[in-house]
Amino acid sequence: MQLKESLQAWGTPVFRDTLKAEIARLGPADLPLQQGLSGSSHATDTPPQAVILSATDEGDNLRIKAGLFYAGVIAGCSCADDPTPVDEQTEYCEVLLEIDKGSGETRVTLLQE
Numbered sequence: 001m002q003l004k005e006s007l008q009a010w011g012t013p014v015f016r017d018t019l020k021a022e023i024a025r026l027g028p029a030d031l032p033l034q035q036g037l038s039g040s041s042h043a044t045d046t047p048p049q050a051v052i053l054s055a056t057d058e059g060d061n062l063r064i065k066a067g068l069f070y071a072g073v074i075a076g077c078s079c080a081d082d083p084t085p086v087d088e089q090t091e092y093c094e095v096l097l098e099i100d101k102g103s104g105e106t107r108v109t110l111l112q113e
Helices: 004-009 015-024
Strands: 049-058 061-073 089-100 106-111
């Protein structure tokens, strides 16, 4: 995964908004949303909303701690008489994004705090 727009915006007033927009374009395949579930059993494809908690320059990398709000559902058996509701519920997890300043390659780690 690459966050090149955020890398280019680093140090400008639009950095946080650019990063939030790039994160919103990512999904469960790119982010550890499934692993961060606490009240449901399946992360949906609804775009995550990010809150930037901290952002620092660590030499070769930018290190960003972000809180992610996203949707999860309790997946049932898909039977006609399944009583499981299909309502989305809000989930939250925190991640560490490490953006390589040379390439924009980004590593994402789920934080268990």
